[in-house]
Amino acid sequence: MEAVLAGINVMVSEDGYLTDFSQWNKEVGTEIAKNEGIKMTDRHWEVIAWIQEQVKAEKPLSIRGIKKSGVLDIKEFYKLFPGGPLKVSTKIAGVHKPKSCI
Amino acid sequence: MKQLLILGAGTAGTMMANHMRPKLDKKEWQITIVDQYKTHYYQPGFLFLPFDIYTEDQVKKAGKKFIPKGVSYVQKKIEQIFPKENKVKLEDQTINYDILIIATGSKIAPEEVEGMKGANWHKNVFDFYTYEGSLALRNKLRTFKGGKMVVHFTEMPIKCPVAPLEFVFLADSYFNKKGMRDKVDLTFVTPLGGAFTKPKATASLSYLLKEKNIKVVTDFAIEHVDNDKNQIVDYADRAVDYDLLVTVPTNMGDKLIERSGMGDDLNFVPTHHNTLQSLDIENVFVIGDATNVPASKAGSVAHFQAETLTDNLLLYIDGKPLKEEFDGHANCFIETGNNKALLIDFNYTQEPVKGNFPFSGIGPLKLLTESILNHWGKLAFRWIYWHMLLKGIAIPFVSRNMSLKGKNI
Ligand SMILES: Cc1cc2nc3c(=O)[nH]c(=O)nc-3n(C[C@H](O)[C@H](O)[C@H](O)COP(=O)(O)OP(=O)(O)OC[C@H]3O[C@@H](n4cnc5c(N)ncnc54)[C@H](O)[C@@H]3O)c2cc1C
Numbered sequence: 179m180e181a182v183l184a185g186i187n188v189m190v191s192e193d194g195y196l197t198d199f200s201q202w203n204k205e206v207g208t209e210i211a212k213n214e215g216i217k218m219t220d221r222h223w224e225v226i227a228w229i230q231e232q233v234k235a236e237k238p239l240s241i242r243g244i245k246k247s248g249v250l251d252i253k254e255f256y257k258l259f260p261g262g263p264l265k266v267s268t269k270i271a272g273v274h275k276p277k278s279c280i
Numbered sequence: 281m282k283q284l285l286i287l288g289a290g291t292a293g294t295m296m297a298n299h300m301r302p303k304l305d306k307k308e309w310q311i312t313i314v315d316q317y318k319t320h321y322y323q324p325g326f327l328f329l330p331f332d333i334y335t336e337d338q339v340k341k342a343g344k345k346f347i348p349k350g351v352s353y354v355q356k357k358i359e360q361i362f363p364k365e366n367k368v369k370l371e372d373q374t375i376n377y378d379i380l381i382i383a384t385g386s387k388i389a390p391e392e393v394e395g396m397k398g399a400n401w402h403k404n405v406f407d408f409y410t411y412e413g414s415l416a417l418r419n420k421l422r423t424f425k426g427g428k429m430v431v432h433f434t435e436m437p438i439k440c441p442v443a444p445l446e447f448v449f450l451a452d453s454y455f456n457k458k459g460m461r462d463k464v465d466l467t468f469v470t471p472l473g474g475a476f477t478k479p480k481a482t483a484s485l486s487y488l489l490k491e492k493n494i495k496v497v498t499d500f501a502i503e504h505v506d507n508d509k510n511q512i513v514d515y516a517d518r519a520v521d522y523d524l525l526v527t528v529p530t531n532m533g534d535k536l537i538e539r540s541g542m543g544d545d546l547n548f549v550p551t552h553h554n555t556l557q558s559l560d561i562e563n564v565f566v567i568g569d570a571t572n573v574p575a576s577k578a579g580s581v582a583h584f585q586a587e588t589l590t591d592n593l594l595l596y597i598d599g600k601p602l603k604e605e606f607d608g609h610a611n612c613f614i615e616t617g618n619n620k621a622l623l624i625d626f627n628y629t630q631e632p633v634k635g636n637f638p639f640s641g642i643g644p645l646k647l648l649t650e651s652i653l654n655h656w657g658k659l660a661f662r663w664i665y666w667h668m669l670l671k672g673i674a675i676p677f678v679s680r681n682m683s684l685k686g687k688n689i
Pocket residue numbers: 287288289290291292293314315316317322323324325326327356357358359383384385386408409410439440443534536567568569570577578579580581582612613
């Protein structure tokens with residue numbers, strides 16, 4: 179369905195994830211973060227950029243993978259994106275949420 | 281003589297041997313298939329074995345029975361692939377190939393989580409993704425007196441992603457039948473945002489957990505298993521207590537892929553989503569659970585892939601462009617307990633929806649809706665697997681590409 183984020187018309191899934199990454203930009207990301215109660219810092223953006231790279235390279239995203247990545251440790255990941263860090267960070271990054279088949 | 285070498289004689293490798301033998305001239309092409317084990321397991325049966333619905337004999341057969349005449353079947357451990365040299369090293373032998381098919385599947389890696397494969401492994405911490413785990417769990421359940429049972433999976437991707445949920449539904453039925461459901465506290469623990477993650481499925485199926493009184497813990501990224509306290513603990517320091525833990529560990533491709541330098545972090549091989557050719561090497565093709573394609577890791581998926589891959593191998597041999605045909609099609613029955621099941625039919629882009637299958641308006645199977653007929657379908661799948669799928673016989677009325685007919689979109 180359509181939504182307006184940061185004044186831009188974008189397509190999102192019913193739970194608010196962008197369905198077309200090409201519609202993503204930093205302003206859109208900032209607005210999604212705001213809705214999740216997160217104020218973005220440089221560190222947040224570094225993590226978001228890394229997630230986008232992983233997804234582009236079709237690499238699996240998981241908490242364990244993040245631990246192995248050396249980009250950040252899990253405690254910091256939870257601090258930056260409280261609640262479900264993968265669920266929240268992927269939403270801000272404009273990529274698919276981690277999901278199952280149903 | 282040219283050599284088509286297939287690594288792995290599980291679901292996908294066996295199907296490819298059966299598809300390719302009649303299509304390649306015996307005078308020109310030798311086909312060799314390698315697997316470390318002589319037993320072929322019907323893995324979907326590992327879901328039923330713990331509940332005494334299937335017996336041991338129903339989930340395993342000699343692999344040799346399913347390899348066609350004219351294919352040489354080698355029972356050895358595969359050590360390493362040398363893709364630049366077109367050769368594969370087995371434990372005590374090297375085979376050169378012209379075309380390689382990687383079908384080495386995926387398996388559990390409990391050692392990825394601290395304490396999981398610890399002192400209580402197969403005592404009160406079980407997997408059901410291996411024959412040994414599933415059987416040990418059956419024996420445990422036969423004498424289980426009740427308490428907190430936690431069903432958990434570690435991270436995606438896992439093969440047959442709905443199996444943990446099916447397990448918890450079947451556990452509910454099993455304890456009901458035994459007249460001890462009130463003695464068992466059932467909890468489903470998932471790393472994802474919900475037991476269901478797709479909008480249509482969430483809307484139509486969330487009632488199942490409520491109806492069966494199954495608690496759900498979401499967003500649980502397991503950090504370790506505490507074998508003293510009988511708890512699983514996540515990175516946010518949340519703990520869930522259990523008396524009996526049934527877990528699906530991280531799933532990974534075989535270490536062989538890592539040794540060969542051909543995989544991603546989880547040892548899955550980067551593969552073209554639609555042609556099934558490896559992304560790095562022209563004469564290497566990948567099928568089934570061993571790929572990194574974003575389709576479900578399921579036997580039905582391997583079946584649809586096999587049809588496309590067969591055509592593509594023949595095109596490749598003729599020097600023609602490959603078909604970008606495979607669409608991620610999956611078709612899976614999902615047990616919901618009490619002799620009912622759901623059916624889902626979906627692909628890379630189409631999420632599971634309600635409707636009729638395979639005939640629009642007629643069915644007889646219903647999509648994303650519980651029915652007794654779907655449960656018979658799931659049980660019939662075992663027969664279809666041994667007698668049709670492995671032999672590479674097409675399933676009547678179900679095409680390799682997903683059809684939109686009958687789907688309520
Ligand atoms: C509990 C459970 C329930 C399931 N339910 C369903 C279901 O309902 N429907 C469905 O469609 N699918 C289901 N599946 C998934 C299905 O079983 C798999 O997707 C399918 O078997 C994948 O086939 P494959 O050939 O890729 O891998 P496998 O069948 O696992 O075969 C891989 C083979 O490679 C061999 N191998 C690997 N490494 C080496 C090595 N180094 N040397 C020698 N040999 C090696 C292995 O021994 C194995 O025989 C289920 C799976 C599980 C575990």
